[in-house]
Amino acid sequence: MKKRDILWASLALLALWELLALAVHQPILPPPPEVAAAFWRDLGRGLPLHFLASLGRVTAGIAVSVLLGVPAGLALGMSRRLHRLLGPLVYILYPIPKVVLVPVVFLVLGIGDLAKVAMIFIILFFQVLVLVRDQAAAIPPALVASVRSLGAGRRALFRYVYFPACVPAILTSLRQSVGTAVAVLYIAELFATKWGLGYYIYFQGSTLMDYPAMYAGVVAMSLLGLGLYFGIDLLERRLCPWAR
Amino acid sequence: MRSTAIRVEKLSFAWPGREALFSGFSLDIGRGESWAIVGASGSGKSSLLALLAGLERPQGGRILIGGEELIRPRPGTGLVLQDHGLLPWASIRDNVSLGPRLRRFYGADGRHAPSEAALAPSGSAAPGHAAAGAATKKASAAEASARTAASVDFWLERLGIADIAEAWPSHVSGGQRQRAAIARSLVLDPDILLMDEPFSSLDEATREDLRGLTLDIGRERGMSLVLVTHSIDEALAVGDRILLLGASGSAPAKTLIFDKPRGEARAAAGLKASLRAAMEER
Numbered sequence: 001m002k003k004r005d006i007l008w009a010s011l012a013l014l015a016l017w018e019l020l021a022l023a024v025h026q027p028i029l030p031p032p033p034e035v036a037a038a039f040w041r042d043l044g045r046g047l048p049l050h051f052l053a054s055l056g057r058v059t060a061g062i063a064v065s066v067l068l069g070v071p072a073g074l075a076l077g078m079s080r081r082l083h084r085l086l087g088p089l090v091y092i093l094y095p096i097p098k099v100v101l102v103p104v105v106f107l108v109l110g111i112g113d114l115a116k117v118a119m120i121f122i123i124l125f126f127q128v129l130v131l132v133r134d135q136a137a138a139i140p141p142a143l144v145a146s147v148r149s150l151g152a153g154r155r156a157l158f159r160y161v162y163f164p165a166c167v168p169a170i171l172t173s174l175r176q177s178v179g180t181a182v183a184v185l186y187i188a189e190l191f192a193t194k195w196g197l198g199y200y201i202y203f204q205g206s207t208l209m210d211y212p213a214m215y216a217g218v219v220a221m222s223l224l225g226l227g228l229y230f231g232i233d234l235l236e237r238r239l240c241p242w243a244r
Numbered sequence: 245m246r247s248t249a250i251r252v253e254k255l256s257f258a259w260p261g262r263e264a265l266f267s268g269f270s271l272d273i274g275r276g277e278s279w280a281i282v283g284a285s286g287s288g289k290s291s292l293l294a295l296l297a298g299l300e301r302p303q304g305g306r307i308l309i310g311g312e313e314l315i316r317p318r319p320g321t322g323l324v325l326q327d328h329g330l331l332p333w334a335s336i337r338d339n340v341s342l343g344p345r346l347r348r349f350y351g352a353d354g355r356h357a358p359s360e361a362a363l364a365p366s367g368s369a370a371p372g373h374a375a376a377g378a379a380t381k382k383a384s385a386a387e388a389s390a391r392t393a394a395s396v397d398f399w400l401e402r403l404g405i406a407d408i409a410e411a412w413p414s415h416v417s418g419g420q421r422q423r424a425a426i427a428r429s430l431v432l433d434p435d436i437l438l439m440d441e442p443f444s445s446l447d448e449a450t451r452e453d454l455r456g457l458t459l460d461i462g463r464e465r466g467m468s469l470v471l472v473t474h475s476i477d478e479a480l481a482v483g484d485r486i487l488l489l490g491a492s493g494s495a496p497a498k499t500l501i502f503d504k505p506r507g508e509a510r511a512a513a514g515l516k517a518s519l520r521a522a523m524e525e526r
């Protein structure tokens with residue numbers, strides 16, 4: 001996507017918001033300049049810390065899901081025997097909407113940061129695992145055979161064939177699920193925390209009734225999601241220039 | 245006197261759940277000889293090549309290379325496949341240097357790489373680059389790396405792909421990809437080069453050009469070449485000897501070996517007719 005197109009789309013979105021705000025003309029939908037002023041004001045009132053708390057949780061969730069999901073996906077993709085054994089389990093668990101597990105995770109892991117990160121992990125883990133597994137299983141046998149003929153054993157195949165082949169799948173899986181992860185983060189941050197954009201949005205909107213500040217939180221959360229999305233996109237361009 | 249490079253002794257092999265492709269099959273391939281393997285689809289041409297490459301294990305009998313039983317892919321055997329098998333995420337240069345990198349990855353363990361630490365690949369054996377084996381052992385990692393780079397450059401140049409060395413495989417032609425696959429094998433200085441229909445997806449002119457170049461290099465370096473092909477013309481162009489495999493499930497007694505007559509066009513035409521007739525019979 002070109003930068004110019006993104007800029008135009010952002011301007012169009014702001015214009016639409018402005019028009020809607022004019023049409024509704026209620027405090028519940030303040031116009032963009034009012035929200036921008038609240039955003040600017042709250043930059044000095046802890047909004048960056050709320051942003052960092054959320055960023056920390058979602059980054060930890062992404063890191064753990066990649067660290068566990070990639071080896072698990074590669075193992076399932078590389079070994080037919082393992083896939084026969086564990087494939088059905090993944091088949092059953094993958095389609096379950098993980099958001100419904102929020103209460104279970106809070107019951108089991110408590111209401112602290114661990115549960116919040118675990119929730120993001122559960123959402124991303126299966127996405128990473130399934131895409132990496134499918135990518136590893138789809139590597140042409142001729143490619144594996146020719147690298148084996150050069151002397152590669154299992155370790156070298158992992159290092160030189162399976163892992164690099166799966167990098168695009170890892171990034172695609174993250175890009176596809178980062179939106180859901182941020183949405184779940186919002187829900188997770190409604191409970192038992194005083195830091196995080198989820199808490200900030202809820203507190204400003206429901207307790208203080210400061211709608212411009214609430215929208216400033218929404219904008220910050222959108223920026224968090226967009227930033228992660230663009231970051232993954234950038235990583236893909238840096239790490240997989242051959243796929244373009 | 246003819247010395248044996250590859251000896252196949254009473255080989256038996258079947259893919260799981262399928263009829264036996266080979267049963268008590270034996271074959272001797274001499275050092276420096278060029279063999280072509282032809283046969284109908286499903287006759288076991290590619291399976292035999294996979295067995296000779298050590299990628300598959302026979303269920304009976306054994307394969308000896310240089311007198312040693314083959315139990316895994318051997319560092320001195322190169323393999324070139326129809327689908328080139330290049331890493332899409334690595335440049336042509338990185339693909340060509342993959343073999344030396346794999347050898348460094350494992351070290352000279354005698355299993356994945358030659359035990360004599362021949363980490364300096366064949367560019368050093370290229371004309372004007374004759375390297376001393378003992379010196380190689382003492383060479384620093386930087387020197388070994390420089391030698392690898394020189395070898396890679398040599399083969400990129402020799403195969404005519406130096407100008408596309410930094411390109412991705414998906415950005416070059418099929419012929420250039422196949423040249424890169426051949427260069428990748430040659431960098432490791434193999435004494436045996438196995439090829440499975442390496443030229444079949446190329447256009448006529450590229451095919452002939454690359455076939456000629458491969459044969460020239462094979463002769464120069466005294467390699468034993470084994471080429472699997474479905475084309476009788478290609479088998480005649482490449483093979484000093486031609487192995488005709490029977491149809492799937494047929495007895496190994498139906499396997500025939502033809503020696504290519506040298507220089508006589510009429511005799512070659514006669515052999516072509518015999519080969520065609522034998523293939524149609526199957």
